[in-house]
Amino acid sequence: MSPADRSRRLNLQQRSAMAGEAAAAAAEVEVALDHPVDPTSAAFFDVDNTIMQGASIFHLARGLHRRKFFTTRDILGAAWMQLYFRVAGVEDPEHVAEARNSALSFIAGHTVAELESLGEEIFDEGMAHRIWPGTRALAQLHLDEGQRVWLVTAAPIEIAQIIARRLGLTGAMGTVSEHLDGIYTGRLVGDMLHGPAKSEAILALAAREGLDLARCSAYSDSVNDLPMLGLVGDPCAINPDAKLRAHARAHGWRIHDYRTGRKAARAGLLVSAVAGAAAGAVVAGGSLRRRAGG
Template structure:
């Protein structure tokens, strides 16, 4: 149960820091409607970075990825393609793109209910981290704009301000998220049994299962079933009906990363 302290005159007031406690939020379809990198890909299309046939191919890859379900073989295959396309792109390009996409496309898609949960954790003195497969540069923009503590995201190796085409570690997906959170817990002195985690995807069950307060938000069918079997709270912020999974999940870790790097690879210009 989240607790909130009030001042008789001014209303809600910040509580002392809750040492050892934190909350971890997935981003795509948990904190926001849809997938962040899908909107990055849309922005790249607006800039003429790729054509309509390429957009159609991008959408088909997303569809097939969802139809088959996510597995680590798929993730590794997409990772290899994405890294090849990423080599040579500058960090400044991705950071600037992240700022634009947040202002124009992401901000309006933040779930008010999920944002309220994050803000309530902050008000009672808990740190709030985003944990996402999105590149850390984009995840950091979202975290900063929302006033959160920080972000854990996929980290690309950078030399002289440009991506080398290699990762530092793995795509932050599935079990890798749990490992990253465990690392933060050790460095921050967190007691995971007193921490919260929020996600929409069954792929994040390793993360949800390692904290004392797991919460399913807008869950897919497998996570909804798992949450019900384990008596986890379920919040569904999709109005009026269950949102179409293929629409909201159109850019999960595989297709979304592919779409981002397929578009931004052309930022390098001719000769690369």
Template sequence: MPEEKIVAVATRPVASAQHGEAAFFDVDNTLMRGASLFHVARKMYQRGAFTIPQAAGFAWKQLMFVFRGENIDDVHAVRDTALSLASGFTVEDIAALGEEVYDEMIESRIWPGTKALAEQHLRMGRPVWLVTATPIEVATVISTRLGLTGALGTVGEIRDGSYTGRLVGEILHGPAKAVAVRGIAESEGLDLNRCWAYSDSHNDIPLLSMVGHPVAINPDTRLRRHAREHNWPVYDFRSGRRAATLGLKAATVGGAIYGLWRGFSRFRGPTV
């Protein structure tokens, strides 16, 4: 029988919530710049898990993620590819990969403003959880390194100490995040009306809508509009956001892909 894993992992003792309060943070484009799964793919490429054409596909999806925000079809496509590539990796392999990805690629991409918000909640005695479609192993590393309470993430099935390439449950995305947070609230005795949630994506509106204090961070167009209509706070930590957007629109697709391609090719090592 496959080994069962839970969707949430506590990385530090769960403190008694301040009046049943807690804060929940999305990861991609909310806590960090870009998509964490893309950086996992880069690290797997270093280890020879897939080919250069597959790397180009990941690069294109990362470009689209930065350009237009989160898209459910792209999320599912990356998930399916990553799962197939992870098949056969051991638990120890993925744990080490998560640590390397954080040190080499994620730490420098953490938004200082979002980190400061999380730290403020901790100082007020509120547990802080990450809620992300990112693999739970990587989400747990991020949570641990930042001193947060724990993480909820997508869980891969393990058999005999290795990943099978299948999921336990569904990808933690969209409405699934709301379900997972409700489960944490029930187990920890939280009052969701006194909780906070932070995200950049309109896909997380179900999560944001279920808490008393929803906050949009670096929002996509649809979430920005929704936040304004509902008087939600909006924080944008992207410096020169409008200029950057215009620059992306003016750039050729070939030029943008070249930059991402170099992100992969620099890890290929010397040619023979």
């Protein structure tokens, strides 16, 4: 590896660490379990295609566009840039990160309060009915066991916290967009909360809250979340993509699939691609250790 490549990789690692630390710092305890029965054990849930059918960022983007939060040109230009990187197979993560950050400039000048207020409305109209009942029941099992439950998602922290609050979960960690005096600058704090950044966020939260990760659980649909799933003693694949399903089977992980048919599975792949595109445009165990097949 050349010195330039090592420098880029270090820079990416630093941005992932910064994104994780920012997400953990922003994670607020909401309404659930002020005094958990099991304070060292918790559960972490991805959102898109895990808690919610489809991509939360897509539903948020559509709702914001309807409310003139940004123009059609804004979202199409940014989404096209992201979709190109995914479909063309460009693997340089620094280029992808640069594209994501460049797509955030149009939210500059909007207020955090504005996004939070609109997010509440958009959850009611476009997200509430898309929550997977099966995954919601799994989260409730953890709460009933006296464990805290956090969402961990690449979606904006503002919408992640709304989803967590509406579902009665402990809190959420998501992508943090920089803002000054309550106004977005159009830049991210670190990077998207994606892949390795999620594991950094969980590590930071575990250190802060005194969690024993060997006693914690994590749930996701995507092979991209292996860094997060590999941190805990009880990983579980929910509506998994093909690679995650194969990995979960090979390692004896629990698998639950709440979709119906091959068509839904293929649709999930497309939604994931579009979600990644839209993200840049909008963002700034106890009894649960049972092994079950989906």
